[in-house]
Amino acid sequence: MKIHEIPTPAYVLDEEKLKKNLEILKSVSQRAGCKILLAQKAFSMFCEYPLIGQYLAGTTASGLYEARLGYEEMGRENHIFSPAYRESEIDEIAEICGHMIFNSFSQLRKYKEKCRGKASIGLRINPECSTQEGHAIYDPCAPGSRLGIPFETFQREVTAEPKLLEGVEGLHFHTLCEQNADALKKTLEAVEAKFAPYLSQMKWLNMGGGHHITREDYDVECLIRCVRHMKETYGLEIYLEPGEAIALNAGYLVTEVMDVVENGIKILILDASAACHMPDVLEMPYRPPLKDSGLPGEKKYTYRLSSCTCLAGDVIGDYSFDREIHPGDRLYFEDMAIYSMVKNNTFNGIGLPCLAVMDEDKNCRVIKEFGYRDFKERLS
DSSP states (O other): OOOGSOOOEEEEHHHHHHHHHHHHHHHHHHHHTOOEEETTTTOGGGGOOOOTTSSSSSEEEEHHHHHHHHHHHHSSSSEEEEESTTTTTTHHHHHHHHHEEESSSSHHHHHHHHTTTTTTEEEEEOOOOOOOEEEEEOOTSSOOOSSSSEEEHHHHHHHHOGGGTTTEEEOOOOOOSBBBBHHHHHHHHHHHHHHHHHHTTEEEEEESSSSSSSSSOOHHHHHHHHHHHHHHHHHEEEOOOOSHHTTTTTTEEEEEEEEEEEEESSEESSSSOHHHHHTHHTTOOOOOOOOOSSTTSSSSSSEEEEEEETTTOEEEEEESSSSSTTOOOOEEEOOOOOSTTOOOGGGOOOOOEHHHHHTTTTOEEEEEOOOHHHTTTTOO
């Protein structure tokens, strides 16, 4: 089966591009002397975990279910961070996760003894160093952020309770989003300026995600220098946990044009939806890349792309094409392996896209299809 024969809508993973990304990440890991983990919040297509596990050290999770998935399907290092943990889940998490990272000293006090001797315990810090522009929703260092312990709080708590860090083996920060290594360098300067005395007491440092390592213009050499500096200065084992970099530009959302309507502009009604199948388009927001298209007016025929939901604002964007588009035509949104299938929903009873994999010979196989039962069983 070729990609134009796949039932729509469909997420199609390009295995050849996935492998190229993994090869880059493995090379960086070896050259820098760090461990790289898959952040499952971005990409959790676990049929590929055996392949990914050949290149990466393991997985990171944001909760029990992701932790179980990484443990069951990859079976390598398994790390977890959550702003707060349920008491009913903590024992299972401690059994299946090698690293447990707490977001506050109150959570550390509550669970440290349950985890000690099972998992390596860490604390998430907030360097209070914002390097992002234009989307505060993804900035963990934004004013008032709940994510990570600010230095003033960290210092006050440890000064008041000197034994508080006993049993804590690592620090974690996550400050980046789709950024280059210069943002990491700036962040590390803030981390060192504030937390250097504590870094020297630790065994490991987790630099979180947001590192766009597999992007063409990414400064790999700068990243390697940053990692080596922290290793050599503080004697730390370094972890990176990118999500997007693993499957960047390695997937498509294939959709069929259902109808064409007009209201000041020609509008394509698709069987794919921004609200249901690529929510970051509305949440971030951003304009997803679309194969063989241009900006509005750039090519001869301009259309607005929308969906079958009732949400008036369920608009993907305006695109232009060299030819007229008709019902039955297929369109191919690019870079759709990440933050897509992990965030989709069935609003309006819109069906979930099937999951497919395209091999190096461009042959596709459908891994999973969804139907009415998947919609119904989530509701009652």
